Structure formats: structure tokens, C-alpha cells
Amino acid sequence: MPTATWNGAVIAQADSAAIELVEGTTYFPLAAVHQQYLAPSDKHTVCGWKGTASYYDVVVDGKVNADAAWFYPEPKDAAKQIAGYVAFWRGVQVSA
Template identity: 70%
Template structure:
């Protein structure tokens, strides 16, 4: 069961069947992410085959991890399986 943790808190938890793994990143369905930990960011990035990613800051116990989560709200067809899924980096531990 994949679990994402940061700053001592579980940020996301899902079954193996619920997640998607793309380029060694585990994408959790948005519904399996602790919403109170997500704060929308204005940061974006573009992947040539996945599309435009939007980012979230993680906020746990007053600590902020800027742009540590990303989502492709409208991915290109090649990455349609990660629509509505969130991935993490910047010190977030993901156990599979």
C-alpha cells in the first residue's frame, strides 16, 4: 500500500491498484491525499508528453514545503492515466 509522508504526517495513502507509476513517480488519486495539507501554488511546469503541471505547497504543523506536489489537471493523451492524480518530491517520502 503506497504511503506518502512529510514532516511526520501521512500526506497520502492508497492501494496499489489506485496509484499510477510514471517515470518512477507514484501518482496518488487526489481523493486519497489529505486535503488539509495541500495549498494551491501558482507554479507550473510543462512536460512535452504529459502536458502542463500545476503545483501545491504542502503544509503540515505550520511548516511549508513549497511546490512539493504536482498534478496534471488535463494531461495529454499519452498520460491520460494520471489525470486527477498527485505526485510528490522535495523531501516527501513515498513507500511502496
């Protein structure tokens, strides 16, 4: 069962069938992400084929991992399978 953890907390956990793998990155369905650990960020980036990404800070026990989660609110058609999914980086450990 894929799990995302940071600072000793499970941030997301999903059944293997529920995740999406894109370019080697695990995307968790939003329903599998523990929302209490996410805080909106002002960061946005653009991917040529996925669209504009928005970010969350991951916050656990008062510690902030800035922009450590991202999602595509309106992905382009080529990436429509990741609509409603969140991915992690910057020290968030994702294990299978």
C-alpha cells in the first residue's frame, strides 16, 4: 500500500490500484491524503504537457515543509488521469 510520510506522520496512504504513476512519480487520490497536514501555498509552476501545478506546504507538529506537495487543478487532456491527485517531494518519503 503506497504511503507518504514526513516528520513521523503518515501524510497519505492509498490502495495500489488507486494511485497513478506519471514519470516515476506516485500521485495519491485526494481522498487518500490527510488534509490536516496540508496548507495552501502560493507557488505555481507550469509543465508543458500536464498544465499548471499548484502547491501545498506539508505541516506536521508545527514544522513546515514548503511546497512539498503539488497537484494539477485543471490538467491538460494528456494528463487528465491525475485530476484530483496529489504528489509529494522535498523529503516526503513515498514507499510502496
